[in-house]
Each structure stands twice: as C-alpha cells, then as structure tokens.
Amino acid sequence: MTTLLDALTGDNAIAALLSDQAQLSHMLAFEAALAQAEAQAGLIAPEAARAIEAAIARFTPDWNDLVAGMIQDGVVIPALMRQLRGAIGPQHAAALHFGATSQDAIDTALVLQIADVITLLEQRLNALQLRLAAVAAQDGARPAMAHTRMQQALTTTIGDKLANWSEPLGRHLNALARTRRELLVIQLGGPVGDRASFDGKGDLVAKYLAQRLDLGVAPSWHAMRDPIVAFGSLLSLISGTLGKMGMDIALMAQTEIGEVRLTAGGQSSAMAHKSNPVKAELLVALARYNAGLAGTLQQAMVHENERSGAAWTLEWLTLPKMMTTSGASLRIADELLAQISFG
Amino acid sequence: MTTLLDALTGDNAIAALLSDQAQLSHMLAFEAALAQAEAQAGLIAPEAARAIEAAIARFTPDWNDLVAGMIQDGVVIPALMRQLRGAIGPQHAAALHFGATSQDAIDTALVLQIADVITLLEQRLNALQLRLAAVAAQDGARPAMAHTRMQQALTTTIGDKLANWSEPLGRHLNALARTRRELLVIQLGGPVGDRASFDGKGDLVAKYLAQRLDLGVAPSWHAMRDPIVAFGSLLSLISGTLGKMGMDIALMAQTEIGEVRLTAGGQSSAMAHKSNPVKAELLVALARYNAGLAGTLQQAMVHENERSGAAWTLEWLTLPKMMTTSGASLRIADELLAQISFG
Amino acid sequence: MTTLLDALTGDNAIAALLSDQAQLSHMLAFEAALAQAEAQAGLIAPEAARAIEAAIARFTPDWNDLVAGMIQDGVVIPALMRQLRGAIGPQHAAALHFGATSQDAIDTALVLQIADVITLLEQRLNALQLRLAAVAAQDGARPAMAHTRMQQALTTTIGDKLANWSEPLGRHLNALARTRRELLVIQLGGPVGDRASFDGKGDLVAKYLAQRLDLGVAPSWHAMRDPIVAFGSLLSLISGTLGKMGMDIALMAQTEIGEVRLTAGGQSSAMAHKSNPVKAELLVALARYNAGLAGTLQQAMVHENERSGAAWTLEWLTLPKMMTTSGASLRIADELLAQISFG
Amino acid sequence: MTTLLDALTGDNAIAALLSDQAQLSHMLAFEAALAQAEAQAGLIAPEAARAIEAAIARFTPDWNDLVAGMIQDGVVIPALMRQLRGAIGPQHAAALHFGATSQDAIDTALVLQIADVITLLEQRLNALQLRLAAVAAQDGARPAMAHTRMQQALTTTIGDKLANWSEPLGRHLNALARTRRELLVIQLGGPVGDRASFDGKGDLVAKYLAQRLDLGVAPSWHAMRDPIVAFGSLLSLISGTLGKMGMDIALMAQTEIGEVRLTAGGQSSAMAHKSNPVKAELLVALARYNAGLAGTLQQAMVHENERSGAAWTLEWLTLPKMMTTSGASLRIADELLAQISFG
Numbered sequence A, B, C, D: 001m002t003t004l005l006d007a008l009t010g011d012n013a014i015a016a017l018l019s020d021q022a023q024l025s026h027m028l029a030f031e032a033a034l035a036q037a038e039a040q041a042g043l044i045a046p047e048a049a050r051a052i053e054a055a056i057a058r059f060t061p062d063w064n065d066l067v068a069g070m071i072q073d074g075v076v077i078p079a080l081m082r083q084l085r086g087a088i089g090p091q092h093a094a095a096l097h098f099g100a101t102s103q104d105a106i107d108t109a110l111v112l113q114i115a116d117v118i119t120l121l122e123q124r125l126n127a128l129q130l131r132l133a134a135v136a137a138q139d140g141a142r143p144a145m146a147h148t149r150m151q152q153a154l155t156t157t158i159g160d161k162l163a164n165w166s167e168p169l170g171r172h173l174n175a176l177a178r179t180r181r182e183l184l185v186i187q188l189g190g191p192v193g194d195r196a197s198f199d200g201k202g203d204l205v206a207k208y209l210a211q212r213l214d215l216g217v218a219p220s221w222h223a224m225r226d227p228i229v230a231f232g233s234l235l236s237l238i239s240g241t242l243g244k245m246g247m248d249i250a251l252m253a254q255t256e257i258g259e260v261r262l263t264a265g266g267q268s269s270a271m272a273h274k275s276n277p278v279k280a281e282l283l284v285a286l287a288r289y290n291a292g293l294a295g296t297l298q299q300a301m302v303h304e305n306e307r308s309g310a311a312w313t314l315e316w317l318t319l320p321k322m323m324t325t326s327g328a329s330l331r332i333a334d335e336l337l338a339q340i341s342f343g
Helices: A004-009 A012-017 A020-040 A046-057 A063-073 A077-088 A102-139 A158-183 A202-213 A226-252 A278-299 A309-339 B004-009 B012-017 B020-040 B046-057 B063-073 B077-088 B102-139 B158-183 B202-213 B226-252 B278-299 B309-339 C004-009 C012-017 C020-040 C046-057 C063-073 C077-088 C102-139 C158-183 C202-213 C226-252 C278-299 C309-339 D004-009 D012-017 D020-040 D046-057 D063-073 D077-088 D102-139 D158-183 D202-213 D226-252 D278-299 D309-339
Strands: A143-148 A151-157 A260-262 A340-342 B143-148 B151-157 B260-262 B340-342 C143-148 C151-157 C260-262 C340-342 D143-148 D151-157 D260-262 D340-342
Touching (some): A004 A278, A004 B063, A004 B309, A012 A102, A012 A309, A020 A046, A020 A077, A020 A202, A046 A077, A063 B004, A077 A102, A102 A226, A102 A309, A143 A158, A151 A158, A158 C226, A226 A278, A226 C226, A226 C278, A278 A309, A278 B309, A278 C278, A278 D278, A309 A340, A309 B004, A309 B278, B004 B278, B012 B102, B012 B309, B020 B046, B020 B077, B020 B102, B020 B202, B046 B077, B063 B077, B077 B102, B102 B158, B102 B226, B102 B309, B143 B158, B151 B158, B158 B226, B158 D226, B226 B278, B226 B309, B226 D158, B226 D226, B226 D278, B278 B309, B278 C278, B278 D278, B309 B340, C004 C278, C004 D063, C004 D309, C012 C102, C012 C309, C020 C046, C020 C077, C020 C102, C046 C077, C063 C077, C063 D004, C077 C102, C102 C158, C102 C226, C102 C309, C143 C158, C151 C158, C158 C226, C226 C278, C226 C309, C278 C309, C278 D278, C278 D309, C309 C340, C309 D004, D004 D278, D012 D102, D012 D309, D020 D077, D020 D102, D077 D102, D102 D158, D102 D226, D143 D158, D151 D158, D158 D226, D226 D278, D226 D309, D278 D309, D309 D340
Antiparallel strands (some): A143 A151, A260 A340, C143 C151, C260 C340
C-alpha cells in the first residue's frame, strides 16, 4: 500500500518506472545486450551470448540475497552477477558482464528508466498544454486584474495569465527533447572507465550495445555527471513553473479576490464553509521541495576520481525523488485545472 | 519489502516509528486524550468521552477511505473523523475532536512520533559514544599522521582523531535533551489557533491534554515553526558529524595511506582486489543529503497567515526523511566502527 | 579596495561587468534604444527621441539619490527616471520610458550584463580547454593510477583523467551558446506584461528595440523566470566540473600519493614543510557554494502573479554571485593547471 | 560606496563588524593576548610579549601584501605574521604566534566578530519586541480575519497575529544567549589541533588566553564545526520568522484585503496609484536566501581530517552573508512595522 503522503504528493506511474523491479529488468536487458554485442564484436562466443540470453529470459531473482549484497557492496551488481552466473552455469558464466563494471550496468539501467520517465513527462506536458489551450479558448478573453508586487495593477486578461503558465511548459518540452539526445546514451567504461578491459574492442562493443538498447553512443561518463545534474535542474524547472501556477491560483482563489473558484476544494475538519485550494498549495510545496533537491544534486558534481561512492549515492537519494516530484506536479496541475472556473 | 536503496541508506526502525500506522495510532491517542481532557474541563459529557475512548479502542480504519480523504482534503483528519464518528454513533459523535482543528491532531501526533525518534537517536548516540570510547581505550595512544588541507602535517594520535568524532556527538546529545523540552509540547489551537472554540476553557483543556499525553504545555504554534525547523537543523548536524567521520575514514583507508583497514569492505564486480569503504562513503552521502534537506526545511519558515498548506506540506516532505537519514547515519556509523582497525 | 575574501574567491573582471556602473549604463542604453524604437514606430516624436538620446549621452547620475530611491521603491528605476526627466526637460520628459515598466529596463539591462559575462566565460572556457589540451599533449600518455570509491583500482593514463575534466567543459560551451539564443532577448511588457501600454504598437517597438540592442525578440517574460534559472544551473555545472577537477588534484597531490606536484602551493603559518593545494580546495568550495545558490535560485521560480518583488529580489541576491563564482572558478582553475606537474 | 543592492538588502552596521579591518583588529588582539598568555605561562619571555604588544599597538598593515598573501596561501596569517615579525624586530619575532596555527587566529577572530554581531542582533531583537508590544498595546484588540490555507477562516485579533511574529523572536533571543555560551570560546590547537606545540603548557595558555579575550575555554575545535553551523541555522530561523511576518503583511496589504495599510510603500515607474509593500517582500526574499545559505553551510560539516581548506572556505562564503542577511532582516522589519497601520 502506498503511504498517505505518497498518495498526496507522489506519483504511482513514475514510481512504477523507478521501482526495483523496473531497475532490475533494465539491468538484465543491459547484460543481455552486452553479451550479444560482445559476441557480435567477437569478444565472447556466440553460444555464451545465447546461454546468457536464455538464462536472463528465465531468471527469477532472489531479492533477499540482492538486498544483502546491496548492503554489503553498496551496489547490487556483484550479488546479481553471482545469481546470474549460477543460472548460466559454469561453462559460460565468465562471459557474463565481461569487461564491464557495476556502474556500466547501473547507469545504463538508470538511463533506460529516465527514457521511460521522459516519455511520461512529455505525455503529461502535452496533455497539460492542450488543457491550457482549451481553457484559453473558453476563458482567455475574460478580463482579469493583474497584480504586481502583491498589489492590484491594471486589468489584463485570463489569456495573459494562462500564457505565463503555458509558455515555459513549451520550453520544458523542448528541453526534454534535447535531454533525450544528450543524456540517453549508454554507459560503458569497464573498471576505470577507459574500456581497456574490452581487449581493444570497447568502442565496437559500445556501438553494438547502443544499437541494441536504442540508446546513443558516448564515451564512458562514470565520473562526469553534468548531464544527470542538468536533467535534475530541468525537473525542478518543470515543478517550478507549476508551482508558480499553483501560487497564482491560490492567490486568485482567495476569498476576498475570488477570480478563481474551485469546484472541489479540500474540506476542513473545523470549518464547514471552507474550500481549500489544496492542489494549488501542493504545487507550491512540490516546487520548493524539488528546488532544494536540485541544489543538493548539484553537490554531486564533485565526484572524486574515477568513481565516487559518496557522490553517486547522493544522486540515488535525490534524482528519483525529483522525477517523482515533477511527475506528481504534472498530475496535480492537470487535476487542479479541471477544478477551477474563472469569475 | 523494503527497496534496495532503503536497505542501503534507510533505517527500518525509524521508518516504523514514522509509518502511517504509527501516525494514526498517535492521532487516535490525541483524540482520546482530548475527549478525556474536555470531559475533565466540563466541556463535553463524561459519557461522551467514555464512548469516544471505547470507539477508539476498538477502531479499525478503512485505509482506502483515508487515502481518498488525504487526496481530497490535503490532510487525513476530516476522513478519519468521519470514520470515527460513525464508530462512536450519533449520540456522542459531535463530542469528538470538539473545538479542535486538523492541525492540532496532526502536529501533536508528529510530536509524539518525534519523541519516539529522539529516544532511539539518543540510544544510538550513546551506544556510539561507548564504542568510540572503547576504540579510544584500545587504540587511542597509537600515533596517527594528521593531515591539514589534504597534506601530511605532523604526527598526532588516534585518540585525537576520535575526539573529533566524539565531542560533537556529546553536544548533539545535549541538544536532543533540549529539544525534548522545547519541541515536545502539545499543539492545541482550534480552527485559527486562538483556542476560542473551546468556550473559554482552552487553556484548561490544553493543560489536561498535555498531562495525559506526557507532553509540555504551550500556546498554539500552528504558524510558528521554528522549533520544528531547529530540530531539522540538529538532525543535519548529527549526520554531518558522522559524514565527517566517514570522510576521515575513507581518506585514512586509501590504499596509499592505509591508516585504517576495513575487515569487510564492499566488493567490486570487476576488481577482485578491492575492499571499498562503502559505509564510510554512505555517511558522506547521507550528510550531504540531510544538509540539503535542512536548507529546504528552512524554506518552510515562511508560513502564510494562520496556516499554510504549502509550507506545512513542505515539512512533511522533508522532516521525516531527515529523521530517517540521521537514524541511518547512526546505524551505519556503528557498523563502520565495528569494521575498522588501525595501523 | 577589494576584500581579502574577494581576492581569494571572487573575480574582478566579472564583478566589473556586474557593477552598479555597468548596470546603469545598460539601463541608459535601454532607455535610449526604447525612445529610438518608439520614434521609429511612430509612438513618440522623433525630436523627443533625440532629446532623450542627447540627455542620456551627457547624463551624470546622482548616486545618493539613486540609493535613496532604491531603498524607497525596491527598484532604482523610478528615481533614475526622475533624474533623467529633469535632464531632458519638460517638453520631452513624458516620452522617456514611455509605456515601459521598471522591470523592462532592469531585466533588459541584466540580459546585457549576462551577454558580457557569457563572452568572458566562453573566453576562459576556451583558454582552459587549450591548456588542458596542451597538458594532454605533454603528459597524456603517462600512466596514472585510477581510484574508484577512494581505493586504488587499475592503471589508466593522465590523458584519461584529463578527459574527465575537459569533456564536460565542451558541453558547457555548447550550453552557453544555447543560452545566448534563449536568454539574450529583450524584456518589454509594460506595467502588467501585456504591452497594452504601447498603443497597439508594442510588438513593433519590441522588434526595433531588439534590433538596436542586438538582442532577440520575445514576448514579455516578467513572471516566467525559467531561462534565468536555467542559466544559474549551468553556472553551477561549470563550477561543479571545476570542483571535480579540484577534488581530483587535491587527492592526487596528497603527500602519500604524489601523482601531482604543486610548484607554488600555499604556505602554512606553522609548518614550513607544507605546500597546500589551496587553489584545488578553492575549486571545491566554490563548487559547493554555487550548488547551494543554484538550489536557492530555483526557489525564485515560484513568482507570484504578474510580478513578485520577493522572487525577483531573490534572483538579485543569488544570480550575480553565481556568475562571479563561476568566473572565479575558471580563473582559479587556469592558475591551478599552471602550477601542477605530474609524476 | 555601498552598492544599490546592498543599500536595499544589506546592513551597514553588520558589514562594518565583518569588515577586513574589523577582522584584522581581532586577529591582532588574538596575537597580543596569546603573547601575554604565553608569557604568563612561562612559555615566552615577558619582554618578548611586551615587544609584541608594542609592535601590534603601532602596527599599520600593508594591505596589498596581505591580499597577495591571501591569494598565495589561502589564509592571510602567514603574510600578516611576516609583516608583524618585521615590526617586532629579530630579537622577539620568533615569540610571535608561538605554537599557534593560522586557524587559531582566524577562528578566534571570527568568534570575536560573532560576539559583536550577536550583541547587535540582540539589541535589534529587543527593539523589535518592544515595537511589537507597542503595536499590540494599541491595536491588539482589533478584530482581524484569520486565513488558513489561503482562505478566510474565522475572525481573530490583531494581537493573535502579532503573537505569531513575536513568540519566535523570544525563542531566538534565548538561543542567542545560549550561542554566547557555546560558540564564544577561543580556538587554540596549534598545527594539528592537539596543543602539542605549546610544550606541555597548552591548556594553561588556553586558559589565560580566554581570560584576556573574555571568551570561554574549550578544546581545539579546528575540525568540529557544529557550533558554527548551528549558529548559521539560528540566523536563518531569525530571518525566517521575519520572512513569515513579511509574507503575512504582504498578504494583509493586498488591495482587495486591506487589513494593513502602508504609509510609505514603494512607487512604480508605470502606475502612480500603487504603494508596493517593498519591505515586506524584502523580508520574504531575505528569508529564502538565508534558508538556502543555511543548507549550504551544513555542507561544511564534512570537514576532512584535521583541517579542510575546502570546508573552511565554504564557511567564509556563507556565514558572513548570513549574519548580514539576518541583520538586514531585523533592520527592515523595524522599518516596516513603523510604516503599517491596521484597518
């Protein structure tokens, strides 16, 4: 069961894309594709690749053992490889994960998860744009009082207010498309990131691996985290734009102002007359939460040497929450727009 | 099942104290104690209080309905009160939650959770101090190279290094004792925080309520969040002190330095010779994560008017994670110290 | 005189681009170009534009009065317009700043400052890339021990280490070029951002204004701050990449490791034998500082209504410091690379 | 000349207490007191102490040389000691700074600065409390509409609103008094913090030094920064409480609500009818800025080994700005309360 707080501020669909199960299936996909790519490059035997593929296809993980391995090693891959090698059998076990390091599997799996999340975020952004366009078509010409510095300024229109919410969303969509190109690449470096463990065929393996996983090719980026951190900043911009929308709606819905009415506001346990702009406030809270996480994620740029356990774990503690928070903001924004009417 | 990341960076014992179930039981304790206090003050009938107490004693929540209420109202109390009133029956239903507001129940339940968490943190801090004292007794006199600004400086002792980790923990214990006095107070204000809803008996009800819940008395603090935020800062100091210890150990355990040996370091999927200081790195990651959350929680000080849904929700998004993170830091620090040997 | 701390952690060249004098000159350029554009669009008389231009050309501000106006109004423009109108004389005073609002002048001046800063950052990034390429040409083939998770891993090369510092800088250069296209646009909206104050000629004025200031055209973005905040995130990525380089160098320069030697490290007041990697540590400190500011700037996304004095001021408190910090990081990184030798 | 932004958001009085000149005079006071304490303890000759004292009394620093030393060494003390030793002359030069390290002088000077800042903050907090009490005496009984979750709730009183601003300030005053006891202690450790450089008389020197500087005695805390970081958190609580007051006043002063009137609001360059709640908005901006800095300062808890140049510099980049920001918040809060009237 989801927690009460997650029900309010989380997002089940994003959470599912980021679950342990989803991560594991992407790691397995990485290992299968790696074996195939290495067979294609002549680095391991074709029958080894087939054996690995077959073992992965029928693999059932021992989760308790994975948890124990995670605690012991700080990453799940050593335990997972032990389990998989047992499933593959002694003849071809050594071909599994050949030349690769834990981070290759984990980062590539993360990228595959991010790809799924981006798709969902794009769908929601597009849906939100359509809804805003529909609101604009219906109410855009209505006059609305503009407020600057918390004071009445001059009359403008609902359409002008909507444009403040919509234009940045268009930019965020463009930025997500750019993120696809820049971030959705394989991670393949081997133990210290130089592909020396692939017997001179590292770049070829990388090319085949990328093709099989439908990702871009890139040099190893174990210790270069700027595309990850830049994605986090974009996630915060998305929730920030929606936080601005939430703040505007909460201000417009104030009893004394009444430029927005809520058809299904929150109830109070003590005051029956109230209709609280719960979803508008949530958007503000989520924006501020994500803003803080964006700053914390930036701390992970200081990534010691060829792999920092500390900086990398800091990403794990922040980035998934940021994806969930941006996803929740989009979900709630859509629900909120369905609740409001103007005038 | 706990997630892989929670297994590494979380804390089951703290998580249990912060679960929905724990929160609900504290909310129910609040409502029962409130009814008793109000009967004691002559505000509701004694038989109403007994009926409420009895209904709460046998109450089984409908969690799906609570989730729906949470989503609708932004707080769980309206739905919970509906369920409880159904269980109490029409004669005494109106006496439940009499004069109170959602925030009274939620904040008091939070305080009761924090009381439990502080107890656990104190136990762990004391245990860690004992362990550090034992290490000092055994190895304190050994020489150790001091490093300033990442360079060898002069020889000092292991005992001097240990003092850098231990002295702040003593201060944190003192600060937790102070937090007990300052933060572990009831929340009781009624709809707008002025206790006007208690028919002139608000202060009396507050006194009786505090006695029954073994908490301190205080004026309503709905919109004054400084003790909550100060507690968050203390949580970050705790994980920060342990992050410094982790960083020191990771530096001392470097292959070329070898002042610390790890008897059970993490394994690499690619390099069999390695023994990674996983727990030391985790302490650094958790310190940086909590530091970021401490800053985000400070944003919740800007609490609009008599109750801000946005600022309050921001507390919910950060403070529980901070308690878990500090608890996990203490757990991991203890495990790490059990793994290391000097020289 | 610059302060001691600024001498260490600041950047005089960036500070000059962000000085009050520089800002004022850009504001005056905005007002002159606006008058010319409005004359071109037939909105004010050509002789008014000429009078404005002439008054601006010979204008000497009364700084004390500007300071007083800043304190009174929260923005400097009302006081500046009073001074300028006095200089223009009664006949054409009303044509100054016609239809515009303070934010139009201030944001456009900021954009012009950012344009100058980007140029400087690009020069420094390119110079740093050249220096890294020269180091790679000389020492790239040397073996170097890779370290993962703070432990010796396998031997790689200095060239591989340099690539970790250089590749992200290339991405940052691309991102700066993109920022030019996306952020270097005029701000022109009038009091509430809808250009209604320009008598139907707002878009035409905007076009001419942009041409005269060599900026892009865009709709008013008074309350849409995502391009500003995205620029801040990029600034933090730049200092973050250099912080990673600094951390690597500080780790490599450890006495026991000695993979890097510093020819001019910092002296200690107590230990004559030391050569402290001061500049390497500075890069780490600046990275962490900018990371925090990046998170704080993200909070400014929640921009109330048509203009938020609070959110806007928060930008002023953070963004200039971020530009200076990134500039200082680049300056120090270059100095540091000139100090180090390998092996 | 102060900058325009500093005029708005800074604080001249705090800035003066934190100036290079103030810091230098405290460093000189430390060195003079150290010499006296060391003579008292029999560690240096009495005539050496007198010569040092006399040289310091007539000392004029060469600031350009100090700046150059700061850049070279990352701390100003080596250059300052060279200058001072020149002033003392060869006979007693070696007795200056005997056994001490740069951090001893710098941290103790910081503590002396903080003592001055705390005194000023306390004066302002007390003055603000008096002003709030005066407002309460005049207007406290007036009815005021309470707003919860951005909606009208029930009628309460101005006095209840004022209590939300005043009660936390009382707690902050208590916390400042506690900070005096816990933070206002000498720093004296010698090169690696163990006082081994004081020939067995370190604790005695520490005791005499503390007496002469009117500070508390404590073991060396070079690498234990929790009291510094805790002070930063308190600074953020102060500006946070005032940010909440500013937000409340901005909300109450909204045109449509009009519960607060501003007698001297900010003017708009475009809308003559406006009276902007500039100071109220500033309080919000400063609260959010300080909240972010509080999180960044927490990152400095991860202080490597016996002295971290990176973590220490991060304190210098944040803590002074936090003191100035809290001071500015108190200044502006007082000005704001002088501007408002109710009803």
